[in-house]
Amino acid sequence: MRMEDFLYKKFIRKLLFMFDPEDVHNFVLEIFRYSNYIPFFEKIFGCRIKKPVNFLGMKFINPIGLAAGFDKNGEVFDLIEKLGFGFCEIGSVSLKPQKGNPTPRFFRIVEENALINHIGLENKGAYYVAKNIEKRKHKVKFPLGINIVKNNDVDFEQAADNICECFKVLKDLGDFFVFNISCPNVEKTNENIEVYVERIIEKIANLTVDKNFFIKISPDLEYEEIYKLIKICNIYKFGIVATNTTLRRNILKSRNFDNVKGGLSGLPLSEISLDVIRKIREIDREIPIISCGGIFNKDDIENRKKLGIEIFEIYTSFIYEGPGIINKLCLNL
Ligand SMILES: Cc1cc2nc3c(=O)[nH]c(=O)nc-3n(C[C@H](O)[C@H](O)[C@H](O)COP(=O)(O)O)c2cc1C
Numbered sequence: 001m002r003m004e005d006f007l008y009k010k011f012i013r014k015l016l017f018m019f020d021p022e023d024v025h026n027f028v029l030e031i032f033r034y035s036n037y038i039p040f041f042e043k044i045f046g047c048r049i050k051k052p053v054n055f056l057g058m059k060f061i062n063p064i065g066l067a068a069g070f071d072k073n074g075e076v077f078d079l080i081e082k083l084g085f086g087f088c089e090i091g092s093v094s095l096k097p098q099k100g101n102p103t104p105r106f107f108r109i110v111e112e113n114a115l116i117n118h119i120g121l122e123n124k125g126a127y128y129v130a131k132n133i134e135k136r137k138h139k140v141k142f143p144l145g146i147n148i149v150k151n152n153d154v155d156f157e158q159a160a161d162n163i164c165e166c167f168k169v170l171k172d173l174g175d176f177f178v179f180n181i182s183c184p185n186v187e188k189t190n191e192n193i194e195v196y197v198e199r200i201i202e203k204i205a206n207l208t209v210d211k212n213f214f215i216k217i218s219p220d221l222e223y224e225e226i227y228k229l230i231k232i233c234n235i236y237k238f239g240i241v242a243t244n245t246t247l248r249r250n251i252l253k254s255r256n257f258d259n260v261k262g263g264l265s266g267l268p269l270s271e272i273s274l275d276v277i278r279k280i281r282e283i284d285r286e287i288p289i290i291s292c293g294g295i296f297n298k299d300d301i302e303n304r305k306k307l308g309i310e311i312f313e314i315y316t317s318f319i320y321e322g323p324g325i326i327n328k329l330c331l332n333l
Helices: 003-016 021-037 041-045 077-083 126-139 159-170 193-206 223-236 267-283 298-305 316-321 324-331
Strands: 053-055 058-060 064-066 087-093 106-109 114-117 144-148 176-180 212-217 239-242 263-266 289-292 311-314
Touching: 003 021, 003 041, 003 316, 003 324, 021 077, 021 106, 041 077, 064 324, 077 087, 077 126, 087 126, 087 176, 114 267, 114 316, 126 144, 126 159, 144 159, 159 176, 159 193, 176 193, 193 212, 193 223, 212 223, 223 239, 223 267, 239 267, 263 267, 263 316, 267 289, 267 298, 267 316, 298 324, 311 316, 311 324, 316 324
Parallel strands: 064 087, 064 311, 087 144, 144 176, 176 212, 212 239, 239 289, 289 311
Antiparallel strands: 053 058, 106 114, 114 263
């Protein structure tokens, strides 16, 4: 076992998992903010493997990125680079700050390497996040993704305007932008998803900003819905982040979480998320895809590479395996 894995799994994880997941998350963010001053931090935990990838004109030192939801407010992405991630997607960010759902809203399912979160898109808003990015962007070389979402109190009719305003605040600060149309923790639209998404994409495309754009989709979509979204993305040259968390519970061995609200992430999501990519590839062999959802090991990477995936994002495996997961995944590229 490598030293960083040993330290993480035998000591750090054991300690952190004794406490509430959201408290731990906030504590870790706090540590990250100050860890520039902890000697050897980078030496112990930093990934040393370089696997350069060029994707849509963006240069990645390696293709393993940190998914949205960890650095929601752009406070620690410089440290994320030091850990060895090839990129980071910050957010989801909304135009105005918002609180999200009442706590407790974040749960571990340790036996199944999974998490359930019902955080509901808490963030400090686009202007605050923009300031944070401006403070740190010069410190990083890796591509920075910004994930944008509508405010929870904005109805679906007004969503495109709200998202567009948010994008305008952040447009010069990211290398790529992801529009999150798939959070399972907020109220749903009654209209067809493709109508809702086309309104957003069209508005963003009309701004003619020369960046890479993606929509982030749910693993719970029907084939028909995926088909329609891909067709729209193709018209406007948007890529796909596949996928967000799932509302399904039948993929868990335990029935204890059937009534726990929220999006499920981690190992049980892996096959479902991969299946969405298979469907996308059946519809379109070329559309750019960032794979996210249950990526833990060599097989997960291999299976996605066979479908032409070059760029990967992780969240839950980072929590369970620690920073050593980046090395482990990079070794298999
Ligand atoms: C605690 C938590 C918060 C998240 N917050 C966001 C978010 O704000 N926006 C978003 O697009 N995805 C969010 N996600 C989803 C992740 O970005 C990712 O799509 C999902 O967890 C599947 O990947 P994983 O199995 O590697 O965790 C969140 C996930 C977790 C576990």
